[in-house]
Amino acid sequence: MNETVRRALVIGGGFSGMAAAIQLKRGGIEVDLVEIDPGWRSYGAGISLNGGTFRAFRTLGILDGFRAEGAMSDGVDIRGPQDQIFASLPTPSVVDGMPGNGGAMRPLLARLLAETVRAEGVDVRLGTSFTGIEDGADACRVGFTDGTTAGYDLVVGADGLNSAVRSALWPEAAKPRYIGQAVWRAVIPRPANLPTTAMWMGPKLKAGINHVSAAQSYLFMTEDRPTNDHVPPETHVATLKALLSRFPSPTLQAVADGLGDDSQIVYRPLEQLLLPAPWYKGRVVLIGDAAHATTPHMAAGAMIGLEDAIVLAEELARETSLPAALAAFQDRRWERCRMVVENSGRLAEIEQGHGTQEEHSKLMGMTLGALARPI
Numbered sequence: 001m002n003e004t005v006r007r008a009l010v011i012g013g014g015f016s017g018m019a020a021a022i023q024l025k026r027g028g029i030e031v032d033l034v035e036i037d038p039g040w041r042s043y044g045a046g047i048s049l050n051g052g053t054f055r056a057f058r059t060l061g062i063l064d065g066f067r068a069e070g071a072m073s074d075g076v077d078i079r080g081p082q083d084q085i086f087a088s089l090p091t092p093s094v095v096d097g098m099p100g101n102g103g104a105m106r107p108l109l110a111r112l113l114a115e116t117v118r119a120e121g122v123d124v125r126l127g128t129s130f131t132g133i134e135d136g137a138d139a140c141r142v143g144f145t146d147g148t149t150a151g152y153d154l155v156v157g158a159d160g161l162n163s164a165v166r167s168a169l170w171p172e173a174a175k176p177r178y179i180g181q182a183v184w185r186a187v188i189p190r191p192a193n194l195p196t197t198a199m200w201m202g203p204k205l206k207a208g209i210n211h212v213s214a215a216q217s218y219l220f221m222t223e224d225r226p227t228n229d230h231v232p233p234e235t236h237v238a239t240l241k242a243l244l245s246r247f248p249s250p251t252l253q254a255v256a257d258g259l260g261d262d263s264q265i266v267y268r269p270l271e272q273l274l275l276p277a278p279w280y281k282g283r284v285v286l287i288g289d290a291a292h293a294t295t296p297h298m299a300a301g302a303m304i305g306l307e308d309a310i311v312l313a314e315e316l317a318r319e320t321s322l323p324a325a326l327a328a329f330q331d332r333r334w335e336r337c338r339m340v341v342e343n344s345g346r347l348a349e350i351e352q353g354h355g356t357q358e359e360h361s362k363l364m365g366m367t368l369g370a371l372a373r374p375i
Helices: 015-026 051-060 063-069 106-119 164-169 233-244 250-258 301-318 322-351 357-371
Strands: 007-011 030-035 046-050 071-073 076-079 085-089 101-105 123-126 130-135 140-144 149-152 154-157 177-189 197-202 205-211 216-224 266-274 284-286
Touching: 007 015, 007 149, 015 030, 015 051, 015 106, 015 154, 015 301, 046 051, 046 106, 046 216, 046 301, 051 063, 051 101, 051 301, 063 101, 063 106, 071 205, 085 357, 101 106, 101 205, 101 216, 130 164, 140 154, 154 164, 164 284, 177 233, 177 250, 177 322, 205 250, 216 233, 216 322, 233 250, 266 322, 301 322, 322 357
Parallel strands: 007 030, 007 154, 030 123, 076 197, 154 284
Antiparallel strands: 046 101, 071 101, 076 085, 130 140, 140 149, 177 216, 177 266, 197 205, 205 216
């Protein structure tokens, strides 16, 4: 164990933050986790996963829980106007012959991780965030919104795309960049005619369906939008129905007919960010979307955030000093995370007419293969 890190603070209780708290605590470090949301809620509908994510689940100890309630399959089918299969992209198996593709409801994964955080004995403080971080030679002194202060050997900023930790310690960092697309998501009954994830490519639109349980799937659709305009929630059902009507696919037409107020429709403009290395200063390190927010085109954003947490704990256990551990963490994470952010961004450009379908399929396949490699 790294004797220089005995106590750590994780700021942010999302997937990356919870994973960091779990792995650091297992490494013999006392861990506090603060989450600003008093309800510790998980926002969104479904989430697409790949084999590398299952590997992270196994390390974190939530793989069996996911397998019991989530969904797995092999490959991604690119389908045509009448649902005919134009191409099938392989999704490499990474864990013990398991399928290389899958999905789950976000609240399921949040619950599995939160239960594990509690079981490991992490001190969780909800409805709390930080007011200031003073990074000293011997410790970080952190002030909290509840009026308390405490000292830590390490502070992990895992507070997402609009990270307050990043703003406080990297004020010069670029802001997240809107990429000219938005994503729609909705929960739907699982279509019986789709054995695996399916996608349909259309002008200015890409639709997909991924299974998230034995009974449910989730619809995702990327829409080209040159400007980042507000879309009133009360218009979501009608707007998504109209977008789906542009596809002649019988499957998507049936999905459109079934949409309603209970479909859990979520609309989100797509933004990306890649903080230049290093992602650490002194005793503070950023992980997950706080350092590398990606668009969902490779279904790998959650995965690389979980991997950050795992690698950080591994390097703290391996290296004898904190600076050496953080440098080793950065070396292992930079290229993989850069690839996901930049390749996902390139896929978005292609979908907006700045490339070919052949390049799109090749880039997806190459990136999936790279993500199956060890971290």
